[in-house]
Amino acid sequence: MDKKDKLGIEIKSIMEEETLDLTLSQKAFDNIIQHRKKSLREKIQEFINKEIEIPVAPAIIGFAALLAVTLIPMDIFKSQNERIIDMGGSYVIIREGFEVSKK
Amino acid sequence: MVAEELLILNLKRGREEAYRQLIEKYGNRLYRTCYLILNDREEAEDVVQETFIKVFKKIDTFKGQSGLYTWIYAIALNLSRDRIRMKQDMLELKDEWIGSYDVESLVEINIDRELLKKEIFEMNSLYREVLVLFYFEELSIKEISNLLNEKEGTIKSKLSRGRNILKESLLKGGR
Numbered sequence: 001m002d003k004k005d006k007l008g009i010e011i012k013s014i015m016e017e018e019t020l021d022l023t024l025s026q027k028a029f030d031n032i033i034q035h036r037k038k039s040l041r042e043k044i045q046e047f048i049n050k051e052i053e054i055p056v057a058p059a060i061i062g063f064a065a066l067l068a069v070t071l072i073p074m075d076i077f078k079s080q081n082e083r084i085i086d087m088g089g090s091y092v093i094i095r096e097g098f099e100v101s102k103k
Numbered sequence: 104m105v106a107e108e109l110l111i112l113n114l115k116r117g118r119e120e121a122y123r124q125l126i127e128k129y130g131n132r133l134y135r136t137c138y139l140i141l142n143d144r145e146e147a148e149d150v151v152q153e154t155f156i157k158v159f160k161k162i163d164t165f166k167g168q169s170g171l172y173t174w175i176y177a178i179a180l181n182l183s184r185d186r187i188r189m190k191q192d193m194l195e196l197k198d199e200w201i202g203s204y205d206v207e208s209l210v211e212i213n214i215d216r217e218l219l220k221k222e223i224f225e226m227n228s229l230y231r232e233v234l235v236l237f238y239f240e241e242l243s244i245k246e247i248s249n250l251l252n253e254k255e256g257t258i259k260s261k262l263s264r265g266r267n268i269l270k271e272s273l274l275k276g277g278r
Contacts, residue, residue, distance in 0.1 A: 006214065007266060008238055014220045015239040019135035024126070028148050032126055035156040039117035 107171055114162045126155060129172055133179055139235040140183050142224050150186065154179040169249075177250055180232070187228045214273060222272045230265030237262055 038046070083094045113121030130151060138147035157178050165174060223231065236247045244262070248255045 007270065010214050010216065010219055011223065011234060011269070012238040014216065014223060015139055015235065018220070019138060019239075022131065022135050022138055022144070022147075024130045024134050024148065024151060028152050029126060029130070032130075032152055032155040032159075033119070033122060036119065036122040036159050037114070037117045037162065039119075042117070 108167075111162070111165065111167065111171060114159075122159065125158075129175060130155070133175065136176075136235060136240060137179055137183055139239060140180075140228060140232050141186060142228075142231075146186060150179060150182045153182050157182075173246075173250060180250065183232075215276070218273060218276070219269060222269050226265065226268050230261055230268060233258060233261040234265045 081096045085092045085094065110121055110124060114125065133154065134147055134151045137150045138144055141147050141150065154175060158175055165171070169177075223234070232251075233247060236242045236250070237244075242250070244255050244258050247258045251258070
């Protein structure tokens with residue numbers, strides 16, 4: 001199989017001639033570059049510059065819930081379970097629920 | 104070789120300049136070869152893009168057992184073959200070529216360039232692929248055999264068959 005016989009030379013010449021004007025387009029070049037592996041520095045920068053989208057409705061609900069937990073006193077409903085009876089100057093407190101004290 | 108090692112190192116580090124350098128160095132060459140194999144400019148460009156993207160993803164696994172271009176080339180050829188397979192253009196070929204007669208031994212023929220060009224692009228890609236690697240890329244039988252992971256005998260058979268197809272057509276003056 002000689003590369004330099006008449007047929008071989010002609011094949012090579014035709015192939016070279018047919019591909020002479022072929023160059024990768026800028027679009028293809030850019031597309032390839034976009035997919036390259038990024039360096040650690042770029043990854044960090046990308047993370048810092050990342051835009052975060054927060055949906056408004058769930059965010060407000062969440063914030064309101066957080067406020068409620070932190071601002072409303074925990075014993076707000078406690079008094080509803082208590083009855084105070086005045087028996088001749090003595091007060092008897094009746095609780096519907098009861099607490100189990102830890103030893 | 105040192106320059107190539109440096110390029111690989113910078114690719115592994117993710118340096119943009121190295122990526123640009125790699126595409127500038129091998130992009131057009133790869134595109135031309137893929138075009139000759141696929142006979143379709145758009146498809147060839149797609150394959151080149153896919154090849155480089157794959158190279159970028161797998162660059163950390165590159166051990167340097169073969170040259171960088173050989174490695175890139177092997178990826179491109181596999182992707183080209185996948186495309187061809189999708190078109191069901193490939194033929195099954197046995198290791199031995201059994202021709203009707205030995206066209207190789209025929210006396211030199213007059214070559215009709217236009218006809219030869221037509222035949223090159225119309226022949227089965229299985230043979231065209233080897234012709235491209237042998238004549239256009241100027242690879243040896245051994246290099247092609249390593250690249251395609253096929254026996255040297257198979258490559259010789261394909262090459263011989265490819266040449267015979269072209270010679271027969273030239274002798275007949277077209278199909």
